[in-house]
Amino acid sequence: MSKIKFFIQQSWLLLVCSLFFGLLLAGANAVWTPRIEQNKIDKLNKLMSSLIPAAKNFQLAGTLTINSAKGKPIPTDLYKALAEDGDCIGYCFNTAGPGFTDKIELVLAVDKNFKKIAGFNVLSSNETPGFGDRIKQPYYRNQFAGAPAGPLDLEKTGDPKKIDSEIVAITGATISSEAVVDIVNNALPQLKKQMKQKGLIEDGN
Amino acid sequence: METNTQNPPSIYKQTLLAGLWRENPTFRLLLGMCPTLAVTAAVKPALTMGLAVVFVLLCSNIVVSMMRNLLKPHLRILMFTLTIATFVTIVDLFLKAYLPKMSETLGPYVPLIIVNCIIIGRAEACASKNPILISIIDALSMGAGFTISLCVLASIREILSTGAIWEINILPKTFVPWAAMRMPVGAFITLGLLLALVNVITAKSKSLQTQKNSK
Amino acid sequence: MDTLTTLLLTFISIVLINNLVFTKFLGICPYLGVSGRIDMAFGMGLAVTFVVTLAGTLTFLLDHLILIPMNLEVTRYVCYILVIAGAVQLVEMYLKKFFPALYDSFGIFLPLITTNCAILGLCLFINLWGIDNLLEAVVLSFGAGIGFTIAICIMAGIRENLDLADVPKPLKGAPITLITAGLLTLAFMGFAGMIR
Numbered sequence A: 001m002s003k004i005k006f007f008i009q010q011s012w013l014l015l016v017c018s019l020f021f022g023l024l025l026a027g028a029n030a031v032w033t034p035r036i037e038q039n040k041i042d043k044l045n046k047l048m049s050s051l052i053p054a055a056k057n058f059q060l061a062g063t064l065t066i067n068s069a070k071g072k073p074i075p076t077d078l079y080k081a082l083a084e085d086g087d088c089i090g091y092c093f094n095t096a097g098p099g100f101t102d103k104i105e106l107v108l109a110v111d112k113n114f115k116k117i118a119g120f121n122v123l124s125s126n127e128t129p130g131f132g133d134r135i136k137q138p139y140y141r142n143q144f145a146g147a148p149a150g151p152l153d154l155e156k157t158g159d160p161k162k163i164d165s166e167i168v169a170i171t172g173a174t175i176s177s178e179a180v181v182d183i184v185n186n187a188l189p190q191l192k193k194q195m196k197q198k199g200l201i202e203d204g205n
Numbered sequence B: 001m002e003t004n005t006q007n008p009p010s011i012y013k014q015t016l017l018a019g020l021w022r023e024n025p026t027f028r029l030l031l032g033m034c035p036t037l038a039v040t041a042a043v044k045p046a047l048t049m050g051l052a053v054v055f056v057l058l059c060s061n062i063v064v065s066m067m068r069n070l071l072k073p074h075l076r077i078l079m080f081t082l083t084i085a086t087f088v089t090i091v092d093l094f095l096k097a098y099l100p101k102m103s104e105t106l107g108p109y110v111p112l113i114i115v116n117c118i119i120i121g122r123a124e125a126c127a128s129k130n131p132i133l134i135s136i137i138d139a140l141s142m143g144a145g146f147t148i149s150l151c152v153l154a155s156i157r158e159i160l161s162t163g164a165i166w167e168i169n170i171l172p173k174t175f176v177p178w179a180a181m182r183m184p185v186g187a188f189i190t191l192g193l194l195l196a197l198v199n200v201i202t203a204k205s206k207s208l209q210t211q212k213n214s215k
Numbered sequence C: 001m002d003t004l005t006t007l008l009l010t011f012i013s014i015v016l017i018n019n020l021v022f023t024k025f026l027g028i029c030p031y032l033g034v035s036g037r038i039d040m041a042f043g044m045g046l047a048v049t050f051v052v053t054l055a056g057t058l059t060f061l062l063d064h065l066i067l068i069p070m071n072l073e074v075t076r077y078v079c080y081i082l083v084i085a086g087a088v089q090l091v092e093m094y095l096k097k098f099f100p101a102l103y104d105s106f107g108i109f110l111p112l113i114t115t116n117c118a119i120l121g122l123c124l125f126i127n128l129w130g131i132d133n134l135l136e137a138v139v140l141s142f143g144a145g146i147g148f149t150i151a152i153c154i155m156a157g158i159r160e161n162l163d164l165a166d167v168p169k170p171l172k173g174a175p176i177t178l179i180t181a182g183l184l185t186l187a188f189m190g191f192a193g194m195i196r
Helices: A002-051 A132-136 A174-197 B008-022 B033-038 B043-067 B073-098 B100-109 B111-115 B117-127 B132-162 B184-214 C002-017 C028-034 C038-067 C073-098 C100-106 C109-115 C117-128 C134-162 C174-191
Strands: A057-067 A073-082 A088-098 A103-111 A117-124 A153-155 A166-168
Touching: A002 A057, A002 A073, A002 A088, A002 A103, A002 A117, A002 B073, A002 B100, A002 C073, A057 A088, A057 A174, A073 A174, A088 A174, A103 A174, A117 A174, A132 A174, A153 A174, B008 B132, B033 B100, B033 B111, B033 B132, B033 B184, B033 C028, B043 B073, B043 B100, B043 B111, B043 B117, B043 B132, B073 B100, B073 B111, B073 B117, B073 C073, B100 B111, B100 C117, B111 B117, B111 C073, B111 C117, B117 B132, B132 B184, B184 C174, C002 C134, C002 C174, C028 C038, C028 C109, C028 C134, C028 C174, C038 C073, C038 C100, C038 C109, C038 C117, C038 C134, C073 C100, C073 C109, C073 C117, C100 C109, C109 C117, C117 C134, C134 C174
Parallel strands: A153 A166
Antiparallel strands: A057 A073, A073 A088, A088 A103, A103 A117
């Protein structure tokens, strides 16, 4: 009995404080979690709207699994872009792959027939500032808007304003440029196949 | 700053000014180096981190000062750590809810405030020995000193790496940005040079003081 | 065989490419304070490696077995730091009882390790990077410790030589150490892009 008394005498403050802090944390969590979740949804919506501006709404159409270039499965959320009248005008999904320094996460958008790429946005990347970081800038990103949804080739020289399956690399950032092209080339065929299987797009495309 | 042996107004003023220059946590005490180097790539994240540290310092100093007579010596550090961890979690949740972009930029450095030597150091050195008012002033002063030093470092790095401060362009467009300032290299070297500058200023003011005293 | 290659690449990536001290700014306080002599630096590095491997494994298990299933993720930071403090305490008591000579040589480093940002930082990074495999977490923790040891020993070697050089007065001490660290960071940047 005296052992328990000694224990309580030494640690009552610790127990009382733990209880108090626990309540404080639980309270803060309960109050702010809905806002945090909403922030995450807002961020994704904003990125997707900038790729398909005509869309009024984005609906989660399903969660697929794509294999990365090394065979590691990446869970991918597929979003349907809906216009004002409810028609599907495109699809958006997130994908990722290895970049120069770290992983690059992208949001890719394609048109409703999976024929053309609407563009991409970088969700997170850690590339070298001033070099690989320029994959976020219009010079590189605009080359993807309207490009065919087939295999893309990275070229070192060429006309970046011409929209076709050739992507001109950023000077001094060949590996980062190539990384983005590889991510797109890896994700598109797998997604196309899985979407056909689910009947989301017609066969013969 | 341990015990109140002088008349009240003077000790408060002394505590307030200490954190700002004489015992500035970054430049004189060399505490809390990790966030100093990590978040000072631009002024916005630096200011956010500084204010977060002020909040945690304030809350933890108040709580520790309230408990100071009840603490058992060998459970002391555990109590400090528990308090600090709770308040840091609250700050992290707040940032995620109201400033999501900043929260993403700061990333894992917000929870690293828990092991920031400044906060545990002040809890040990000041809050556990002094009444609430002095602890509050000490927290505000150390926090302000830390925030100011972060912002100074961040302004230098941001101006040289992007030509802008707080994303407002200041330098002319012909300025070629020094990308190295955004990378770890720039952080270490700028901080090293700033510390050297502080040493120069301290040495000069000391020599002026001895000259004055010998007259 | 494939797993072995992945683990080896993970290990190399955290020791050289994503070195905690040079790219993530973790563990700077002891890095500046203890890198005066090579033997002290090596001792500190070993102590950190030991603790970080233990802490990384324990926090990973805690996270996946208790926090996530029971939806207690809001207490993550509190739990992590308590586990780390507890692990350091346990290591100290164990060493004191069974390896007293080793304990004496560590000196005051062991208690100081609790506030080493590298340990908590690594546990948080394991969480942030979404590592879901215990073996990978153990390899990452061990690699982080080895990376820290390499960084601090290189710095100690350079500082021992700097003591004999003619450093200008304002730069003596912390400033020249920081500038050296910056140049080391630049050197380690050469490893970036090594693994695709």
